[in-house]
Amino acid sequence: MFSDGSGLNSGIGTAAVVALPLEGPHLQFLLGKDTTHTVFESELIRILLALHLLCRYPWAKMALIALDNQAAIAALTNRPKQLGQYIVDAIHKSLCTLRRTHPRMRMHVEWTPGHSKIAGNELADAYARAAAEGARSPLPELPWLLHCRLPTSVAAIKANRKWKLIPAWAAKWKQLPRHAKMSCVDPSLPSHKAYRTLTDQPRRDTSILMQLWSGHISLNMFLNKIRAFNSALCPHCASPESVSHFLLHCHRYTSQRRRLRYKVGAAATYVLWLLSEAEVIPHMLHYIADTRRFDKYLHVGSNELCCPLPKSTDNTETIND
Ligand SMILES: [Zn+2]
Numbered sequence: 001m002f003s004d005g006s007g008l009n010s011g012i013g014t015a016a017v018v019a020l021p022l023e024g025p026h027l028q029f030l031l032g033k034d035t036t037h038t039v040f041e042s043e044l045i046r047i048l049l050a051l052h053l054l055c056r057y058p059w060a061k062m063a064l065i066a067l068d069n070q071a072a073i074a075a076l077t078n079r080p081k082q083l084g085q086y087i088v089d090a091i092h093k094s095l096c097t098l099r100r101t102h103p104r105m106r107m108h109v110e111w112t113p114g115h116s117k118i119a120g121n122e123l124a125d126a127y128a129r130a131a132a133e134g135a136r137s138p139l140p141e142l143p144w145l146l147h148c149r150l151p152t153s154v155a156a157i158k159a160n161r162k163w164k165l166i167p168a169w170a171a172k173w174k175q176l177p178r179h180a181k182m183s184c185v186d187p188s189l190p191s192h193k194a195y196r197t198l199t200d201q202p203r204r205d206t207s208i209l210m211q212l213w214s215g216h217i218s219l220n221m222f223l224n225k226i227r228a229f230n231s232a233l234c235p236h237c238a239s240p241e242s243v244s245h246f247l248l249h250c251h252r253y254t255s256q257r258r259r260l261r262y263k264v265g266a267a268a269t270y271v272l273w274l275l276s277e278a279e280v281i282p283h284m285l286h287y288i289a290d291t292r293r294f295d296k297y298l299h300v301g302s303n304e305l306c307c308p309l310p311k312s313t314d315n316t317e318t319i320n321d
Contacts, residue, residue: 002066002112002120010034013131014042016049017124026124027053028131029146035160036152043072044087045146046128047109051094052143060105066112068121073109083155090145178214185213186276197278205285212243212275218294219246244271246293247284256290 002017012031018024027049031037050065057063067073075088082088098105112121127135139147173179173190186194198206211217220241224232234241236252246253248269260268263283267273274284288294 002118002124008129008132011132011134012037012039012042013128013133013135014046014049015124015127015131016046016053017120017127018053025053025056026127027137027141028127028135029142030131030134030136031150034156036156037150038083038153038156038159040069040071040155041084041087041150041153042128043067043069044075044084044091046124047072047076048087048091048094048143048145051091051098054098054105054107055101058102060102063105063107065107065109066118066120067109068112070111073111076109083153086151087145090143094143181215182213185272187272194276197276197281200278201281205281208285208288209275209281215243217243219243221245246291247271247274247287253287253291253293256287259290260284260287 010033012034013028014031015026015028017026029045029049031042031045047065047067054060054063075082075084076091078088095107098107112118170190179189182189186197188194198209201209208217216222220229220234221232223229232240234245234250234252237245237250239245239249241250248257248271257268260283263286264273264280267277267280273280275281
């Protein structure tokens, strides 16, 4: 016996079919729209349909239910409350009933790889797709749980809300003045990649990275802007001391920059890569530690780094505030 669930054209459908030795009876059910139900629920419902089909074979001694979803199989033995718990409870009730009515039947649930040209699986997939588009078995043939409307899934509502929010968030972000400045750092903002880049770092590194992204860091250009220092110029180069100047051009840190370039190659010459590429960021943080520019401010440059750096003997500069 094979079963499958499918999401197609905004519909969530599921089906189970007796496929061995020949194509036998089947059951189909349309859960509803993908805004109110999840494919995972359909994966659980198909197990329920398969068990319901077994009731038609009181003489059977062995039943093999093949599924192509490991999460649905694992859900049968998970004790804590989970998504679609009411369906899992109905499955266990159905199993208890089968144990009473079919005492000699041995049942086995087996995982099969999906879309791998297994005839029974392909047949169940075809029925599930038809169910997603509206096909449905007669109500009296379905389990009692499916005779009335299924409760709306909170997970589906959250997912639907999220997919609506993301484009609205991106559109609003592009209207903000900060967008133009942050685009120089990461044009993909707001994106999952940028979020992961920030959150995958230790908290301290995330703080440093965010200050570099926004330019709100203790460099003279920002300090002068907030009137905390009387000059925006770098004391060594007579150029505005911005983030890009500090990372790419300042003569004070030529040797440290050479070490950075040895580690990351051409990425050391682009602010975009230094601040947004996950593989480059740890080396960039080492560069900051090596310069000891923020030694008393961001607490980088001490022994907290995973690869301790040699102490600089000629650099005693501290922040200007
Ligand atoms: Zn400089």
